[in-house]
Amino acid sequence: DAKTTQPNSMESNEEEPVHLPCNHSTISGTDYIHWYRQLPSQGPEYVIHGLTSNVNNRMASLAIAEDRKSSTLILHRATLRDAAVYYCILRGTQGGSEKLVFGKGTKLTVNP
Amino acid sequence: KAGVTQTPRYLIKTRGQQVTLSCSPISGHRSVSWYQQTPGQGLQFLFEYFSETQRNKGNFPGRFSGRQFSNSRSEMNVSTLELGDSALYLCASRHDPGLWGDEQYFGPGTRLTVT
Numbered sequence: 031d032a033k034t035t036q037p038n039s040m041e042s043n044e045e046e047p048v049h050l051p052c053n054h055s056t057i058s059g060t061d062y063i064h065w066y067r068q069l070p071s072q073g074p075e076y077v078i079h080g081l082t083s084n085v086n087n088r089m090a091s092l093a094i095a096e097d098r099k100s101s102t103l104i105l106h107r108a109t110l111r112d113a114a115v116y117y118c119i120l121r122g123t124q125g126g127s128e129k130l131v132f133g134k135g136t137k138l139t140v141n142p
Numbered sequence: 143k144a145g146v147t148q149t150p151r152y153l154i155k156t157r158g159q160q161v162t163l164s165c166s167p168i169s170g171h172r173s174v175s176w177y178q179q180t181p182g183q184g185l186q187f188l189f190e191y192f193s194e195t196q197r198n199k200g201n202f203p204g205r206f207s208g209r210q211f212s213n214s215r216s217e218m219n220v221s222t223l224e225l226g227d228s229a230l231y232l233c234a235s236r237h238d239p240g241l242w243g244d245e246q247y248f249g250p251g252t253r254l255t256v257t
């Protein structure tokens with residue numbers, strides 16, 4: 031199964047951009063790259079997803095490497111409410127069954 | 143639109159007992175997935191149901207089972223509870239599992255403690 035690798039933790043200052051990296055060197059051609067985040071005492075929350083091209087939404091941007099072996103979640107201006115564990119997830123199909131692989135996640139600390 | 147709801151939110155059981163957890167998906171969502179979250183293993187996929195059929199299954203023993211009803215509500219059951227089953231059990235719903243890019247909406251989870 032394809033796996034993702036993320037740093038255990040990262041720190042940022044409020045109102046500064048944050049770049050959260052994810053490596054997925056064994057990604058297959060049909061795998062989508064999803065990002066979720068989990069705030070303390072809550073279930074995970076969808077952030078963004080993409081396949082090949084960079085993506086933007088109101089929460090964040092997703093930059094996908096040309097070879098698709100890595101991606102970066104970009105929070106343009108971190109706020110204290112962005113402090114959470116961020117998960118990089120691959121979704122796709124292999125042999126007809128969807129595979130769901132969660133990384134260990136990156137714990138983001140935002141300093142005021 | 144109401145979010146994913148899970149009941150109960152907290153549960154304490156004794157080793158050897160069984161437990162049933164309930165999940166109500168977002169209205170119109172037909173797929174429900176279950177996950178187990180522990181500090182050591184992180185988020186692990188248990189199974190996914192769509193149209194009352196198990197569509198996908200993770201690597202958990204047969205003590206973990208689930209079902210989905212015609213209204214898309216889902217239950218998961220754990221029999222012969224072990225101490226290691228203590229975890230946060232999360233339910234997530236989405237509209238159509240055929241869309242690989244489809245986002246999932248998670249509930250707040252049920253915190254199960256096995257003593």
